[in-house]
Amino acid sequence: MHPRIISELRAIVGERGLITETEQLRTYECDGLTNFRVVPLAVALPASGEQVQAIVRICHREGIPFVARGSGTGLSGGALPVESGIVISLARLNRILDVDLPNARVVVEPGVINLQVTQQVAPHGYFYAPDPSSQSVCTIGGNVAENSGGAHCLKYGFTANHVLGLKVVLPDGEIVELGGKTLDQPGYDLMGVFVGSEGTLGIATEITLRLVKRPEVIQTLLAAFHSTDEAGAAVSEIIAAGILPAAIEMMDNLSIQAAEAAVHAGYPQCEGLLLVELDGPTAEVALSMERVTAICRSCGAWEIRLAQSDAERLVVWKGRKAAFAAMGRVSPDYIVQDGVIPRTALPRVLREIKQLSEAAGLRVANVFHAGDGNLHPLVLYDRSVPGQEHIAEELSFDIIKLCVQAGGSITGEHGVGREKQKYMSTMYAEPDLDTMQLVRCAFDPRHLANPDKLFPRPRLCAEKPGRYEPHPLEQAGIAELF
């Protein structure tokens, strides 16, 4: 990067706010998806929204691509740097700006950690509902970019359902407010499309969130089954009974072993473990839990335990939330997938995953949000065995294709990022993707914000929609104008 630009950036963020040394830059070369690594030209750590704006303005003027980054816990490579660009870390924008309890709203900067929001308001009986497993380290800005979910989104919804307003630095450096503290603001729901846009539409510098009142009572049940089929049947019956649990999680034997080795949650050793959490008014939870217990029994549960204290409940959850990381205990390497299927397809898809796993000669552990059909199959392999990584990638792709064929999605909460770009075409036809690109072209016609992510291939945006002059690349038949 030109020394003039370096000094301009340094003037904005200060000496300690700009990283240009290769060794230090390596800290930022990947996110939670570690098999893709790119060292950026520089990393800027602004301390205010104005600094973010000033940096983006320079990027826009100079045509430098930028990638926004929170804690870098994303699992799809969304924060993977661009070789010819810079990373804008939002870690220093970590203030909670406003807490408005009468209206159950908070305004935060993007670098605030997810769990800190809940910690801030918990003494008043409120919590922030989206709870990705990484909630103790991931940032709200990253959650907004990825539309993060979590175990409890079955009942409470995703990040998109909890964001009310955004202040955004657009890719041309303009600042725009989308949504706000009051609901149903006139105009297009650009906030709705910004959430989950994976950093491709700009950088949020202030985020207004909706809080939820902590329920009167929370109860968590563990049920051990002889098979994932039985456990899956119980899930369907619970939902069919009109009960909406806060969460229903399922783990298979391999996941249980791994989680036990890591966390000692005291899970029963079984083929299919269900974790059902109910919350709400005391009387309703008590009655619903009786029904859930009866359903689990009738579906073949041979052991049913109700967590007896908050401490017990937390241990149960700790095991579940540690499940990915715990895979290191049973396999040197693994690929985690994030496919979604209609809940009723669960038993069939699990059987087919088993067949694929056997055919590929690799183990697949299953740990997932069973209530909303969000699978997290973990394909276990050993990188040191020649060819095995490739087989694991193929198997992983086959599992995703299975999900799409079942009427589902390639990703329920981890995002497309770099990892699943190539899968997008299995789910959407060209016109569908082209239509999404219209939004991209309106926000970022020069593709500076997190370029080459999310979409299977880049597209050129005509500078002015409507009548246009053909782009030279288009005339030469190299690129398609859109």
Next chain:
Amino acid sequence: MTVDSQTLHTDLSAIVGAEQVRAAVPADAIDGVQPQMIVEPDDEAQVAAVLRLASGAGLSVVPRGGGSKLGWGNPPRSVDLILSLRRLNQVIEHAWGDMTATVQAGCRVAELQRVLAEHGQRLALDPLWPERATIGGILATNDSGSLRARYGTLRDLVLGVTIALPDGTLARSGGKVVKNVAGYDLPKLINGAFGTLGVITEATFRLYPLPAHVRCLRFQASEVSALHRLLLRVLDSTLVLTGAQLAVASESPPVLDLRCEGIAEALDDQIAQLMQFGTGLSVAPLDPVDWHGYDSLWSEDEQELICKVSVLPSDIGALTQTIRRVAGPMQLGWELKIQALGTGMLRIAGANEQTLLAALSILRAESGQLAGSCVALHAPLAVKQKLDVWGAAPGSLPLMRRVKDRFDPQHVLNPGRFVGGM
């Protein structure tokens, strides 16, 4: 408009068949703007073909479902074609085991609910006029009622949409599963876009079970402030309400209706707790069938103004004071129904257009100070012609225009009717 009627009729007939094209009559006019033809496609491919034809011929198109909210929005700059979605009226799939449903845009809300109820489920939304309103219409206008207190609005319920763009592209986005973050969330963009970006042909929703039991209470007080305090107390409690609606009017005492749904035995507890919160206020059980949403407030009276208002829940009391302060001296009759989360509808009956116009301007300025909004849904044409019914342009309008220009570069769809004259 660059084509003569005969050519247009022939071209449209070639797409949908001659019997599904007819000349518009005066009753089809929108805010005094007379369309030329009504066209009724049979399927989404025909919808797309009609749009492609209209774009090519430089025609303006207004999509129409049940027509119940066709008077909302600014008067159109022009209307050549009304694109009726009447024939796209099927419930394509009710995947009751997955609690999702896919339905065509022209299906009436009540018809969808009847189909879903066969398996004890519902679209957890209570929009205006369900017997007339269609799925496409409620999506385009982002209509909602009291159930939003618990289930949110359509943006929280819609999982996927198929839209036909002005250039004839048919695009699907979102999916049929409740959890999906693949690609941009276009269903949210389309919801509430007033049919200015594309024509919705089909949508998939997440569903909820029909409640086993419903119990409602009606609290009355002489002062709004007492009911507002109760409402805030309920919101700050662990009780789970599926409706909380405050009704305030110039001529009658304020009431607060509260609704709980769930298992009968568990509801007793909630009701007891509500009664305790409202100690000192007059309270009576309300039969759920007597719960009236916005329908009862609505009128087709030419000389009335009906606004959608939105403020913070804590500002509901201040809003009612503002309305009283504005309407009192002008001797305007008014009625406000507002939901727990601060969104509501306000009807103002005025002597003449000047008074309504003046009242609206003051209300807008004052609700703006409450960080809220006030959109005129229904107003005398003379009022609508003098202002933007959507209120002051939001700061994001230039960006909204860029989105509009990408989706509909020639401004074929509903020209002029949306925010900022988009």
